[in-house]
Amino acid sequence: xxxxxDYEEAIERFDPVIGLEVHVELGTKSKMFDGAPNAFGGDxxxxxxxxxLGLPGSLPVVNKQAxxxxxxxxxxxxxxxxxxxxxxxxxxxxxxxxxxFQTSQSDEPIAYEGFLDLDLPDGSVxxxxxxxxxxxxxxGKNTHVGGDSGRIQGAKxxxxxxxxxxxxxxxxxxxxATGVGRFAPEIASLYVRSLRDIFRALGVSEARMERGNVRxxxxxxxxxxxxxxxxxxxxxxxxxxxxxxxxxxxxxIQRQAAILAGGGKVVQETRHYHEEDGTTSxxxxxxxxxxxxxxxxxxxxxVVPAREWVEGLRATLPELPVARRRRVKxxxxxxxxxxxxxxxxxxxDAVEATVAAGATPAGxxxxxxxxxxxxxxxxxxxxxxxxxxxxxxxxxxxLVQDGKLxxxxxxxxxxxxxxxxxxxxxxxxxxxxxxxxxxxxxxAAVEEALAANPDVADxxxxxKVQAAGAIVGAVxxxxxxxxxxxxxxxxxxxxxx
Numbered sequence: 001x002x003x004x005x006d007y008e009e010a011i012e013r014f015d016p017v018i019g020l021e022v023h024v025e026l027g028t029k030s031k032m033f034d035g036a037p038n039a040f041g042g043d044x045x046x047x048x049x050x051x052x053l054g055l056p057g058s059l060p061v062v063n064k065q066a067x068x069x070x071x072x073x074x075x076x077x078x079x080x081x082x083x084x085x086x087x088x089x090x091x092x093x094x095x096x097x098x099x100x101f102q103t104s105q106s107d108e109p110i111a112y113e114g115f116l117d118l119d120l121p122d123g124s125v126x127x128x129x130x131x132x133x134x135x136x137x138x139x140g141k142n143t144h145v146g147g148d149s150g151r152i153q154g155a156k157x158x159x160x161x162x163x164x165x166x167x168x169x170x171x172x173x174x175x176x177a178t179g180v181g182r183f184a185p186e187i188a189s190l191y192v193r194s195l196r197d198i199f200r201a202l203g204v205s206e207a208r209m210e211r212g213n214v215r216x217x218x219x220x221x222x223x224x225x226x227x228x229x230x231x232x233x234x235x236x237x238x239x240x241x242x243x244x245x246x247x248x249x250x251x252x253i254q255r256q257a258a259i260l261a262g263g264g265k266v267v268q269e270t271r272h273y274h275e276e277d278g279t280t281s282x283x284x285x286x287x288x289x290x291x292x293x294x295x296x297x298x299x300x301x302x303v304v305p306a307r308e309w310v311e312g313l314r315a316t317l318p319e320l321p322v323a324r325r326r327r328v329k330x331x332x333x334x335x336x337x338x339x340x341x342x343x344x345x346x347x348x349d350a351v352e353a354t355v356a357a358g359a360t361p362a363g364x365x366x367x368x369x370x371x372x373x374x375x376x377x378x379x380x381x382x383x384x385x386x387x388x389x390x391x392x393x394x395x396x397x398x399l400v401q402d403g404k405l406x407x408x409x410x411x412x413x414x415x416x417x418x419x420x421x422x423x424x425x426x427x428x429x430x431x432x433x434x435x436x437x438x439x440x441x442x443x444a445a446v447e448e449a450l451a452a453n454p455d456v457a458d459x460x461x462x463x464k465v466q467a468a469g470a471i472v473g474a475v476x477x478x479x480x481x482x483x484x485x486x487x488x489x490x491x492x493x494x495x496x497x
Contacts, residue, residue, distance in 0.1 A: 002255045002258070002279070003255070003258040003259075003262070004251070004254040004255055004258055005254050005257040005258040005261060006254070007250060007253065007254055008182075009257070010222075010253050010254050010257035010258075011181065011182045011253070013257060013261065014222040014223065014224065014253075014256075014257050014260065015178075015181075015222065015223050015224070015225055015226045015228070016180060016181070016184045016220065016221070016222055016249075016253050017176050017177065017178050017180070017220075017221050017222070017223065017230055017231070017233075018176070018177050018180055018184050018187070018188050018218070018219060018220055018249060019173075019174050019175070019176050019177060019219035019233070020172075020174050020177075020188060020191060020192065020216050020217065020218060020219065020245075021171060021172070021173050021174070021216065021217040021219070021235075022171070022172045022192055022195050022214065022215075022216045022217075023138075023169050023170070023171050023214070023215050023216075023217075024073070024169065024170050024172070024195070024199050024204070024205050024207060024213065024214050025038075025138060025167050025168065025169055025205055025212070025213045025214075026038075026065075026066050026069045026070075026167075026168040026169065026170060026204055026205055027069075027203075027204060027205045027206055028063055028065045028066050028069070028168050029065075030063060031051075031052060031063065031137070031166035031167055031168065032060075032062070032063050032066055032103070032135070032136075032137040032166055032167065032168035032169070033051055033060030033061060033062065033063065033103060033137060033166055033300075034049045034050075034051030034052055034058075034060065034061070034166060035049060036048055036049045036051070036052045036166060038167050038168065039163075040211055042163055044159070044161040044163065045161055045162050045163065046163065047163040048162050048163065048165070051166065052098075052162055052165050052166045053098055053162060053165070054098040054099035054100075059299050060103065060297075060299055060300060062087075062300060062303065063168055066135065066168040067110070067135065067303055067305070068313065069168075069170070069202070069204040069205075070110050070111065070133065070134075070135045070170050071110065071111070071305060071310060071313055072202050072204060072313055072316075072317065073111070073133055073170050073172070073198070073199070073202065073204060074110060074111025074112075074114065074133045075111075075310075075313060075314050075317060076198050076201075076202060076317060076320055077111070077114040077115070077116055077130055077133060077172065077198070078114040078115050078116070078130075079111035079112055079113060079114030079130065079132075079133060080111065080112055080113055080114075081110065081111055081305055081310050082108065082109065082110055082111065082112065082305070083304065083305070083307075084108070084302050084303070084304045085105060085108040085109060085110045085302065085303050086105070086108050086296055086297070086300070086301075086302040086303065087103050087104065087105055087135070087296075087297040087300045087303075088103075088104060088105060088106040088107075088108075088294045088295060088296055088297055089101040089102070089103060089104075089294065089295055089296075089297050090102040090103075090104045090106070090136075090292045090294055091292055091293045091294075092292055094139070094142075095140075095142055095158060095160050096139040096140035096141060096142045096160055096162075096165070097139045097140070097165075098140065098162060098165060102136060102137060102139065103136065103137050103297055103300070104134065104135075104136035104137070104171075105134035105135055105136060106294040107294075108302075109132040109133060109134035109135075110133065110134060110135055110303065110305070111132065111133040111134075112131065112132045112133075113130070113131070113132075114130040114133070115127055115128060115129055115130055116128045116130060116191065116194055116195070116322075117322055118187065118190050118191060118194060119322065119325060119326070119336075119339075120183065120186075120187070120190075121186075121336055121337065121340045122336070123336050126177075126179075126180070126187055128174060128177055128187070128191050129174060129175035129176075129177065130172060130173070130174050130175065131173045131174060131175045132172075132173050133170055133171070133172045133173075134170070134171055134173075135168070135169070135170055136169050136170075136171060137165070137166045137167065137168065137169060138164050138165065138166065138167040138168075138169050139164065139165060140160050140161055140162040140163070140164055140165040141160070141161045141163070141164050142158055142159070142160055143158065143159045143160075143161070144157075144158045145157055145158065145159065151272070172195060174191075176219075176221075176230060177191075178226065179226065184220075184249050184250075184253065185245075185246040185247070185249040185250045185253075186246065188218060188245050188246065188249045189242045189243075189245045189246045189249075190343075192214070192216050192242065192245055193242055193343065193344075193346075194321060194322070195214070196209065196214050197321035198320060198321055199214065200349075201318050201319070201320055201321055201324075202317070202318065203318075208382075209240045209241055209242075210240070210241075210382070212238075212240055214240065215238045215239065215240040216238075216239050216240070216245055217235050217236065217237050217238065217239070218235070218236040218239055218245055218248045218249060218252075218273075219233045219234070219235050219236075220233060220234055220236075220248075220249055220252035220253060220256065221233035221234070221256070221266070222253065222256045222257060222260060222266070231256075231260075231266065232265065232266040232267070232268050233266075233268060234252055234256070234266065234267075234268065234269055234270075234271050234280075235269070235270050235271065236248040236252065236270075236271045236272070236273050236280050237270050237271070237272065237273070237283065238273075239273045241275070242344075243278075244273055244275055244278075247273075247278035247279075248273050248278075248280055250278075251278060251279055251280055252271075252280060255280070267282075267285070268285065269282055269283060269284060269285050270283035270284050270285075271283050324348070325339060325343065325348065328342075328348065328351075328352065331361070332355075332361040332362075332365070333361075338365075341369065342365070342369070345368075345369060345373055345383060346382065346383050346384065347365075347368045347369060347373070347383055349384065350364075350368050350372075350383060350384060350390060350393075351364045351365055351368050353390035354367075354368065354390040354393045354394050354397070355394075356390070357390050357391050357393075357394035357395075358394045358397075358398060359390075359393060359394040359397035359398070360397060360401065363393075363397035363400065363401070364390075364393060364394070364397065367393050367396065367397065367414060368383065368393065371411060371414050371415075371418075372386050372388055372393070372414070372418070375418050386418065387417070387418055387419075387420055388414070388417050388418055391423075392417050392423060392424055393414075395423060395424040395425060396410055396413055396414060396417070396424040399413070399424060399425075399428065404428075405428065405433065409428075409433045412431065412433055413427045413428050413431070413433055416430070416431060
């Protein structure tokens, strides 16, 4: 069991520095260097060609669309785009790397020296420095069978699926991010969330973290103070959730602080993240770049993006998430905290689409951040995968705005929508939820309630108008909550004059 220092004490005694290496699988139709399908799922070892399997005599060909996507990512991250770059062989052996090398980029990346501005909850902006974005291919997938942890230790045998081998990747490598202080976990998570949002806005990837489309290697080190040299870092590999990124940073800060405070030394190593308890454990000693024996890939020519082509791609970039968040904050009159909650819930897309479908911003936020978010959490699905569409929510909001539903009835209607019973109008009709606003029916209900509560009626007539609430409540109960409460109150006061 690792010894941990209290987080507040660790931050008081040491200065944390973080860095992230974020991989995104590109949404091209075929793989990076061959024509095999780039698709999720499928029977093992069916989305492969001789190139995917590294068979002798097979030769790679660069996927042009993957290069285009990589350039778009670089532009969106404020990077310079290389006038010429090339691929290299990164040599290491692991069963999922069938060629015993990965085709990647080393000292000649397609994009370099960029940044991403992050809007923090306190209103400040953190300038996250980016060293490079380079193209490479993914490895296959190992499945270790027979162990307790799903890892190779203790497994009886391993299986390899090469469907993922050769899938196009862009890896975004940050510079060390300094000055993060106590907000290091939150800044790391927000950085990756912002990257995920950029990938989706560009249309270069589905960017589904639960499928491994986006995953992060999280580097953490500590130093005595902001002016001291950088400390020894650890690299927690393949974290694929925002909560996991926060937890990994926090845990490593606490673990490393305890080691340093006890006079020990932090070991430069890779570590595994454990989702079940938010801890990390030792993997292997971390290799330096020279250990990979990079050398230029002899079977691929350099990539030379024409400047006119690059500028043409720049002109096609959509509104990017940072600009979008600032726009909706102003348009919807959001506080910094409200915007933060929307971002953290991944709800901006849904809310904006709902507003575009005719809902009020307040109404759209209310339903997505309330009942639908609770449904998503209880059913362990992403908000975007909840069975309610922006059109459904806009229709529900319109019924509320038109006075046909009150809050209670609208929640019942939304419950039906989420249960797959149909659109808002269909659920309201099927469940008989629409507010009773017919004066004849309401008058009869009011007179019945007044007759049953003569003492309350007398109080109202004597000027104690707050007593009308009891009659309104009785009518609402009698109508199953479907009465127009405002109209009921008017009728009560008319009859008690």
